[in-house]
Amino acid sequence: MAGSLHLLVALFGFLGCVFTVILKHFLPLFLRAGDPLPKGSFGWPIIGETLKYLDPHDSNSIGAFLQDKCSRYGKVFKSHLFFSPAIVSCDRELNYYILQNEGKLVKCSYPESIRGVLGESSMLVASDEIHKKLRSAALNLVTATKAKPSFLVDIENAATRVLNSWKGKTRVVFFEEARKFTFSVIVKQVLSITPEDPMAKIILEDYLLFMKGLISFPLYVPGTPYARAVKARARISSTLKAIIEERRRNNKAGNSQKKSSNSDFLEILLTTNTFSEDETVSFVLDVILGGYETTSILMAMLVLFLSQCPKALQQLKVEHENIRKMKQKDKYLNREDYKKMEFTQNVINETLRYGNVVKFVHRRAIKDIKYKDYLIPSGWKVLPIFTAVHLDPSVHSNALEFDPWRWERQDEVSKRFTPFGGGTRYCPGSDFARIEAAVFLHHLVQNYKWKTDDDEQPIAYPYVEFRKDLAMSVESCSESDH
Numbered sequence: 001m002a003g004s005l006h007l008l009v010a011l012f013g014f015l016g017c018v019f020t021v022i023l024k025h026f027l028p029l030f031l032r033a034g035d036p037l038p039k040g041s042f043g044w045p046i047i048g049e050t051l052k053y054l055d056p057h058d059s060n061s062i063g064a065f066l067q068d069k070c071s072r073y074g075k076v077f078k079s080h081l082f083f084s085p086a087i088v089s090c091d092r093e094l095n096y097y098i099l100q101n102e103g104k105l106v107k108c109s110y111p112e113s114i115r116g117v118l119g120e121s122s123m124l125v126a127s128d129e130i131h132k133k134l135r136s137a138a139l140n141l142v143t144a145t146k147a148k149p150s151f152l153v154d155i156e157n158a159a160t161r162v163l164n165s166w167k168g169k170t171r172v173v174f175f176e177e178a179r180k181f182t183f184s185v186i187v188k189q190v191l192s193i194t195p196e197d198p199m200a201k202i203i204l205e206d207y208l209l210f211m212k213g214l215i216s217f218p219l220y221v222p223g224t225p226y227a228r229a230v231k232a233r234a235r236i237s238s239t240l241k242a243i244i245e246e247r248r249r250n251n252k253a254g255n256s257q258k259k260s261s262n263s264d265f266l267e268i269l270l271t272t273n274t275f276s277e278d279e280t281v282s283f284v285l286d287v288i289l290g291g292y293e294t295t296s297i298l299m300a301m302l303v304l305f306l307s308q309c310p311k312a313l314q315q316l317k318v319e320h321e322n323i324r325k326m327k328q329k330d331k332y333l334n335r336e337d338y339k340k341m342e343f344t345q346n347v348i349n350e351t352l353r354y355g356n357v358v359k360f361v362h363r364r365a366i367k368d369i370k371y372k373d374y375l376i377p378s379g380w381k382v383l384p385i386f387t388a389v390h391l392d393p394s395v396h397s398n399a400l401e402f403d404p405w406r407w408e409r410q411d412e413v414s415k416r417f418t419p420f421g422g423g424t425r426y427c428p429g430s431d432f433a434r435i436e437a438a439v440f441l442h443h444l445v446q447n448y449k450w451k452t453d454d455d456e457q458p459i460a461y462p463y464v465e466f467r468k469d470l471a472m473s474v475e476s477c478s479e480s481d482h
Contacts, residue, residue: 015097036374039086040078041068048080059301059356059458060400062388066090075388076374080112086381090388092373092395096415098363099422100386103128106382108425109364113218117210117229121282124289134283137274138428141265146431152439153332158184159440161195163447166474174303174450174470178296183207186291187434191243192285203239206232211293214463233285240281244255244270287429294357295433297300297317297464301355302347302437303444304470307452312347312404318443319343324446333439342437346407352419354402355386359462361421363401387420387460416422449475 039474043049049065057063062070067087069077075091089095098106107127123134137223145151162181166172180195183204193200213338214228222226233361235269247270263271269280306313369376376382393399395416396406410416420427452472458464 009267009290034094035377037377038078038374039073042080042085043079044062046083048083050083052082053079053081054462056459056461059359059460059464061304062090062391063384063460066385068390070388080382081383084364084381085377085379086320086383087365088378088383088385090385090392092389092392092415095384095389095418097371098382099425102363102423102425105367106220106363107364107366109253109381110362111218112227114214116218116220116228117214117233117234118285119278119282121279121358123283123286133274134279134286135424135428137272137283138287140266141431144157144263144268146435150289151189152338152435154188155185155439156281156437156443158188158195158394159331159443162440163443166448169474170472171471173468174297174452174472175300175466176469178186178299178470179292182292182296182299182324183442184289186288188264189291192266199239199243203236206236206239207288207292209237211289213249230383236285237281240284241277243282244277245428271285284448290429291432294450295436297357297458298348298351298355299437299440300466300470301351301357301458301464302441303414303450303472304456304458304466305351305354306347307450307472309402309404310400313445316347316441320442320445322428323442325368332438333442336437338438341438341442344405344441345434346404347441348434348437349407350402350404351388353396353417355458355464356390356460357419357464358421359387359460360385361425363405367452389416389418437441447477 041049052065055063055065060066069079069088070090070339076087076089076094077086079086081088089098094347102108106126108131110125115122118125120126120136123131123138126134158181161184164179166177184195184200187200187203191199193203209228209232212231213225213227213232218226219229244266247266251270266280266284269275269283275283280362306316319341323333323340327333363382363384365376365378365380365382368378369382388393391399398406420430450472453468453472456470456472458466458468
């Protein structure tokens with residue numbers, strides 16, 4: 001009898017838990033029953049429709065989930081994603097409205113897994129005054145770095161170093177090569193560390209673990225990607241703090257780097273003295289993250305799409321050959337040369353639109369938002385989908401085709417094109433990515449021919465990876481001319 005009673009209590013307890021979970025999941029809908037919410041569905045309790053939303057797909061497509069939802073409910077719909085009720089926007093006008101109203105109607109709202117790895121002082125997850133302070137510092141640093149006489153020289157040296165390592169090879173894994181290039185550029189600009197420095201290898205090894213766990217499931221159990229990422233972040237922080245402490249000791253001893261145009265990011269940060277040590281570490285991590293991962297993805301997409309579009313590749317090669325003809329042999333590129341790379345910029349724009357390095361961003365409504373005929377409730381997540389606008393045939397003609405020439409006819413600054421976000425969170429390092437890619441292409445197209453595998457494709461997880469890390473056949477132009 002007692003056993004049956006215990007079983008009955010356990011059963012009622014279990015059913016009570018199930019009922020509570022279901023109620024909590026659908027309660028936002030009940031509370032907003034009379035409001036004009038967008039159409040949509042919430043999926044399963046707790047997980048909602050997150051797994052379907054994150055289902056991997058080609059990055060130059062919106063994926064089956066968004067395709068199905070848009071066809072059933074329209075470009076704006078409700079869902080339950082990342083453990084929260086959400087409004088998903090594939091509409092360019094609403095996306096623009098959301099981006100322009102950061103801090104007024106919405107605020108940044110990335111999942112706890114990302115916050116746990118990046119830290120609360122990260123520019124990606126910070127909001128309000130903290131974000132303004134970090135962004136202002138980032139813009140100042142970008143301006144100072146671009147003004148350095150050695151800036152383009154450093155990028156060009158990194159490019160030629162990578163390409164020279166291909167001599168005698170018939171096949172390279174380009175995504176890995178792109179990462180080598182972007183990492184060497186960013187650690188040189190931020191920390192004055194060269195690829196040969198042992199410290200560079202230590203930071204890179206930890207950074208790779210850090211990146212793998214950044215978008216992983218937030219399960220802090222030893223051995224999981226998330227746990228390894230948190231530990232890697234702690235080691236990187238310790239390494240950076242040691243570098244900072246050494247710089248400060250040198251400054252006190254009068255042996256600091258000369259306060260000249262060649263000072264790196266860290267030196268400028270320490271000179272301004274506006275950040276705490278933890279904020280400085282987080283800031284440096286943010287800069288490396290933006291300059292390393294996203295730029296290498298862009299470069300890999302450029303190489304893949306150019307391989308698939310011989311006409312664009314040929315026109316690009318002619319442009320860079322003409323730039324080189326106007327210079328003495330072995331003379332470094334300068335800013336005037338970069339300004340002449342007009343078709344190169346068209347190719348970069350089209351790669352950003354067609355390939356979609358960043359699929360969407362996380363926001364949360366901080367007050368009820370009335371937009372057109374529907375309402376976005378306060379507290380709900382809002383996900384502007386950049387990919388959907390970039391690949392919308394009503395916005396871009398022949399949207400599913402790689403067409404760099406479209407940028408001769410349309411302006412890159414518009415609601416139709418948001419590869420670097422918008423509003424107060426527009427990526428401060430967007431010019432860096434463009435310059436690095438253009439300089440690398442300048443040397444690549446003049447020195448190598450390449451062929452990618454037919455089945456290679458960038459995949460959105462939602463972060464972008466390549467099926468085979470973009471392994472490709474390469475041939476030196478000097479060898480092929482013989």
